[in-house]
Amino acid sequence: MGSNHFDGDDEEPPALVSAENPLNLEELQLSKAPITIVTGYLGAGKTTLLNYILTEKHSKKIAVILNEFGNSSDIEKSLTVQRDGQQVEEWLELPNGCICCSVKDMGVAAIEKLMERRGKFDYILLETTGLADPGNIAPMFWLDEGLKSTIFLDGIVTLVDAANIIRTLEDREAFSKDEAGVGMTTAHLQISHADVVVINKADLVTREEIEVVKQRVAGMNGLARIIVTERGKVDNLEEWLLDLKAYENVGELKTAIKTQLDETISTVSLDLPELDEEMLDSLDAWIRSLLWEVEVPSPSKEPGDRVLGDSSKQPILDIHRLKGRAITKTGKALLIQGVRETFEIFDAPDQNSAIKAQGKLVLIGRGLRDVDVKESLEWFLSRGRAGWTRER
Numbered sequence: 001m002g003s004n005h006f007d008g009d010d011e012e013p014p015a016l017v018s019a020e021n022p023l024n025l026e027e028l029q030l031s032k033a034p035i036t037i038v039t040g041y042l043g044a045g046k047t048t049l050l051n052y053i054l055t056e057k058h059s060k061k062i063a064v065i066l067n068e069f070g071n072s073s074d075i076e077k078s079l080t081v082q083r084d085g086q087q088v089e090e091w092l093e094l095p096n097g098c099i100c101c102s103v104k105d106m107g108v109a110a111i112e113k114l115m116e117r118r119g120k121f122d123y124i125l126l127e128t129t130g131l132a133d134p135g136n137i138a139p140m141f142w143l144d145e146g147l148k149s150t151i152f153l154d155g156i157v158t159l160v161d162a163a164n165i166i167r168t169l170e171d172r173e174a175f176s177k178d179e180a181g182v183g184m185t186t187a188h189l190q191i192s193h194a195d196v197v198v199i200n201k202a203d204l205v206t207r208e209e210i211e212v213v214k215q216r217v218a219g220m221n222g223l224a225r226i227i228v229t230e231r232g233k234v235d236n237l238e239e240w241l242l243d244l245k246a247y248e249n250v251g252e253l254k255t256a257i258k259t260q261l262d263e264t265i266s267t268v269s270l271d272l273p274e275l276d277e278e279m280l281d282s283l284d285a286w287i288r289s290l291l292w293e294v295e296v297p298s299p300s301k302e303p304g305d306r307v308l309g310d311s312s313k314q315p316i317l318d319i320h321r322l323k324g325r326a327i328t329k330t331g332k333a334l335l336i337q338g339v340r341e342t343f344e345i346f347d348a349p350d351q352n353s354a355i356k357a358q359g360k361l362v363l364i365g366r367g368l369r370d371v372d373v374k375e376s377l378e379w380f381l382s383r384g385r386a387g388w389t390r391e392r
């Protein structure tokens with residue numbers, strides 16, 4: 001196969017929306033291309049999966065961005081810093097209309113540049129390096145959602161190597177330690193942020209072993225949907241890899257937790273009562289307390305006290321992912337989305353179906369098993385606005 005080379009310079013002017021002829025918001029949203037971030041530990045099968053997609057027959061025009069030439073672990077940096085047009089891009093056009101690209105130091109700007117050739121692409125898949133922490137990458141796309149951006153984050157897919165993942169999760173040597181000495185592996189981070197987990201290399205293990213891996217993954221991330229593959233062969237691409245809308249909707253919020261097998265990462269699902277204005281403010285304040293101040297408010301630990309300050313014994317709470325749905329007493333449905341410290345509460349796009357569902361808040365992260373978030377939230381909501389009087 002031959003490859004076409006383009007230099008990084010503009011060959012066509014960017015398709016900007018002129019001020020005289022603005023698109024309306026809806027049109028603009030429709031014209032944005034969804035980007036799926038594909039993560040997974042070293043050698044899990046990311047490239048294999050993407051190659052499979054590129055060569056399969058399907059009617060989608062997909063742009064695949066591989067990192068094969070990238071230095072491991074520098075994608076986080078390159079996504080923000082390399083905006084100087086210095087990137088060397090390599091392209092490969094495939095017979096099925098897909099395009100494959102491997103770029104050293106690929107940045108958001110470079111991906112948007114790629115989208116200047118849009119019309120060609122229905123979807124973009126981005127392979128991160130095996131050591132990348134998706135928690136750093138996701139918010140860049142998510143927050144870059146402004147009018148100018150031509151791409152939006154559709155979801156995070158994490159591949160795990162069925163034969164090696166348990167060992168990887170238990171390799172204490174590989175745990176990176178924070179100040180409090182609490183650690184975890186990159187694999188933990190990749191699983192906790194996933195919207196879909198692909199358990200790959202099924203051919204290398206027994207059915208029983210796959211079950212063990214499934215349980216382990218579900219115990220950590222109760223929201224992620226799980227699929228088992230060989231050589232990344234995912235039959236229904238749209239269901240599993242494209243059109244995930246993971247940051248737009250919150251799904252059914254059904255958590256598939258049976259037992260918590262992993263000590264590090266776990267999922268907690270909380271029911272929310274119907275909320276009035278005050279309670280909604282309280283919910284917002286409660287989430288801020290957890291995400292920004294790493295505090296779990298309780299009657300004995302007023303907001304503002306360092307609840308988890310005694311780091312000798314206390315676990316370090318670290319919420320990686322948060323999803324929820326809140327129903328107001330006035331009959332409105334709101335959705336809650338969070339990645340690390342970033343979160344938003346917004347009107348559910350589909351009010352009719354959202355309004356029928358139970359209000360819920362699902363938290364995925366570290367240290368959750370050691371604190372009673374349920375009690376804390378119930379108490380905090382019951383206090384009303386008066387419960388949050390301290391200066392923030």
Ligand SMILES: Nc1nc2c(ncn2[C@@H]2O[C@H](COP(=O)(O)OP(=O)(O)OP(=O)(O)O)[C@@H](O)[C@H]2O)c(=O)[nH]1
Nearest residue numbers: 041042043044045046047048130200201202230231
């Ligand atoms: N037996 C088996 N081997 C697989 C499967 N999927 C991928 N492999 C092999 O595993 C190795 C690593 O696959 P890659 O697709 O390069 O993995 P990757 O996640 O892109 O690796 P990095 O980019 O280095 O992190 C290759 O030799 C693949 O051929 C599978 O389902 N079964």
Ligand SMILES: [Zn+2]
Nearest residue numbers: 046047068127
């Ligand atoms: Zn790869």
